[in-house]
Amino acid sequence: MKPPPLVRQSLGVAGRYLPAIVLLALLVAGWEAWIRVFDTKPYVLPAPSRIWRAFLEIRGTLPGHLRTTSTEAVYGLAWAAVVGVALAAIMATVPLVRRVLYPLLVVSQTIPMVVLAPILIVGFGFGMTPKIVVVALVGFFPIVVSTVEGLTGADREMVDLVRSMGANRLQVLRHVLIPWATPAFFSGLRIAAAYSVVGAVIGEWMGASSGLGIFITRSQTAFRTDRVFVGIVLIALMSIVLFAAVEVLARLASPWMYVTKTEEHQ
Amino acid sequence: MTGGGIDVHGLRHTFSGAAGDVQALDGVDLAVPGGTFATVVGPSGCGKSTLLRILAGLLIPGAGEATIDGETVIGAPGRSAYMPQKDLLLPWRRALANATLGAEVAGISHAEARQRARALFEPFGLAGFEKAWPSQLSGGMRQRLALLRTFLLPAGALLLDEPFGALDAITRREMHRWLQDVWLADRRTVLLITHDVEEALFLSDTVSVMSPRPGKMVAHVPVPFARPREGSIVTSPDFVALKAKLLAALDAAGTG
Numbered sequence: 001m002k003p004p005p006l007v008r009q010s011l012g013v014a015g016r017y018l019p020a021i022v023l024l025a026l027l028v029a030g031w032e033a034w035i036r037v038f039d040t041k042p043y044v045l046p047a048p049s050r051i052w053r054a055f056l057e058i059r060g061t062l063p064g065h066l067r068t069t070s071t072e073a074v075y076g077l078a079w080a081a082v083v084g085v086a087l088a089a090i091m092a093t094v095p096l097v098r099r100v101l102y103p104l105l106v107v108s109q110t111i112p113m114v115v116l117a118p119i120l121i122v123g124f125g126f127g128m129t130p131k132i133v134v135v136a137l138v139g140f141f142p143i144v145v146s147t148v149e150g151l152t153g154a155d156r157e158m159v160d161l162v163r164s165m166g167a168n169r170l171q172v173l174r175h176v177l178i179p180w181a182t183p184a185f186f187s188g189l190r191i192a193a194a195y196s197v198v199g200a201v202i203g204e205w206m207g208a209s210s211g212l213g214i215f216i217t218r219s220q221t222a223f224r225t226d227r228v229f230v231g232i233v234l235i236a237l238m239s240i241v242l243f244a245a246v247e248v249l250a251r252l253a254s255p256w257m258y259v260t261k262t263e264e265h266q
Numbered sequence: 267m268t269g270g271g272i273d274v275h276g277l278r279h280t281f282s283g284a285a286g287d288v289q290a291l292d293g294v295d296l297a298v299p300g301g302t303f304a305t306v307v308g309p310s311g312c313g314k315s316t317l318l319r320i321l322a323g324l325l326i327p328g329a330g331e332a333t334i335d336g337e338t339v340i341g342a343p344g345r346s347a348y349m350p351q352k353d354l355l356l357p358w359r360r361a362l363a364n365a366t367l368g369a370e371v372a373g374i375s376h377a378e379a380r381q382r383a384r385a386l387f388e389p390f391g392l393a394g395f396e397k398a399w400p401s402q403l404s405g406g407m408r409q410r411l412a413l414l415r416t417f418l419l420p421a422g423a424l425l426l427d428e429p430f431g432a433l434d435a436i437t438r439r440e441m442h443r444w445l446q447d448v449w450l451a452d453r454r455t456v457l458l459i460t461h462d463v464e465e466a467l468f469l470s471d472t473v474s475v476m477s478p479r480p481g482k483m484v485a486h487v488p489v490p491f492a493r494p495r496e497g498s499i500v501t502s503p504d505f506v507a508l509k510a511k512l513l514a515a516l517d518a519a520g521t522g
Contacts, residue, residue, distance in 0.1 A: 155354070157350055157352060157354055158354050158356065160319075160324050160350070161348070161350055161354045162367070162371065163323075163324060163343050164322040164323065164324055164343045164344070164346075164348040165343070165344060165348075165367070165368045165371040165372070165419060166343055166344020166345075166371060166372060167343075167344075167371045171371055175356070175367065175370075175371070176356070179356065179358040182358075254358065256357050256358045256359075256399050256401070259399045259401055259402060
């Protein structure tokens with residue numbers, strides 16, 4: 001007897017992530033044991049149990065920080081997507097613009113954000129704006145690169161086929177180029193999403209009144225390493241949630257990419 | 267729907283590339299009366315596909331005239347139903363939506379296009395696969411879907427570039443009988459390109475032979491067999507004799 005689809009699906013998901021979860025559990029257990037055996041000072045490296053206690057102690061203040069950082073990350077990502085796609089569209093259409101901008105974009109990526117962030121604060125103040133700008137700057141590069149590749153890599157013969165039907169440029173764009181580039185855009189957006197929370201945190205280090213970045217900085221100056229780790233874990237969790245959200249969007253926008261071979265009809 | 271005739275006069279084309287110029291067509295003449303099935307056979311690389319791309323309005327030739335139903339098609343896509351060698355189904359569209367692509371481009375109402383497409387899934391042997399993604403279809407089904415999409419285009423002339431080239435011999439023979447049936451049902455003008463002489467004879471009213479590059483027409487052979495033709499016709503003495511004649515013309519073109 002086969003289990004019902006939902007159960008089978010959940011079993012499949014559990015089976016996929018089980019090894020990773022087991023490894024993580026082993027690492028945490030080993031960490032806890034190490035601290036207890038060697039009696040490491042908590043301000044050097046706190047035990048997982050101590051980090052958990054620190055979390056319970058300060059959980060009341062966390063939602064505010066989480067809201068600030070997640071807002072910055074999501075807004076920054078949205079800006080990166082809008083600006084990235086617009087720039088990619090121009091670069092894909094005008095070869096001259098592509099040749100001029102590509103090297104500049106690569107050079108722009110070699111400037112460390114830690115150097116750029118203070119300059120942005122001078123320009124945009126201490127509010128959320130400079131952090132959103134940092135996230136957008138970090139995220140728009142992978143989006144531009146993969147979207148340009150997607151738009152220019154479309155199958156020429158497919159474009160010709162649609163043209164032979166009498167399609168104008170706009171129809172070619174709509175029926176071939178955009179769907180062709182959609183999966184590429186999402187692989188760029190996935191990378192951008194993975195970096196967006198870290199981008200927001202770096203922005204907050206340079207000066208902020210709320211957010212996980214400033215929470216970590218304050219905890220560090222107070223030698224509360226356990227709280228620093230609470231911040232780190234929250235950053236990781238937030239990144240995972242954002243990444244998963246992009247994955248869901250990608251599946252909705254390009255369902256044909258996720259057709260399983262088991263459904264194949266012969 | 268009876269289609270308009272295809273007329274080609276003195277078509278010449280040369281491709282210029284980094285490796286030098288390649289003359290693909292050298293004065294091609296061809297006349298396909300409306301509502302008939304014509305085939306061009308020729309060796310690989312003789313410029314057959316170039317001829318079809320010009321007729322589809324995708325490629326502007328160096329010289330010459332090409333009209334469908336009396337209207338020029340030079341640089342004017344959208345006047346014929348063109349089917350390239352590859353099926354080129356759009357992977358992001360399910361089978362039914364792939365079939366209605368041409369209608370959508372032509373601005374025909376969505377509901378009407380879907381209704382017409384749905385009605386053709388049965389005769390094209392695709393019933394029940396309306397919602398399948400192209401990646402879920404077999405090679406033969408993909409090819410039939412590409413043909414269905416071509417048949418649905420609101421054009422009087424069909425241009426088919428080796429539509430069965432990628433299929434195995436058995437599926438191919440099946441597709442020949444089936445294409446004859448669907449073509450007899452609406453009698454549009456067809457210009458088929460192939461290098462398979464048997465396919466050409468089984469399906470066509472006339473077969474034209476093209477020389478190797480630079481391509482030009484070297485023989486026009488009428489095919490007198492009554493329709494509908496049975497699959498067994500390919501072993502009849504008359505068919506075999508005509509096949510021998512065509513192969514001889516191809517050989518003569520190759521050495522000449």
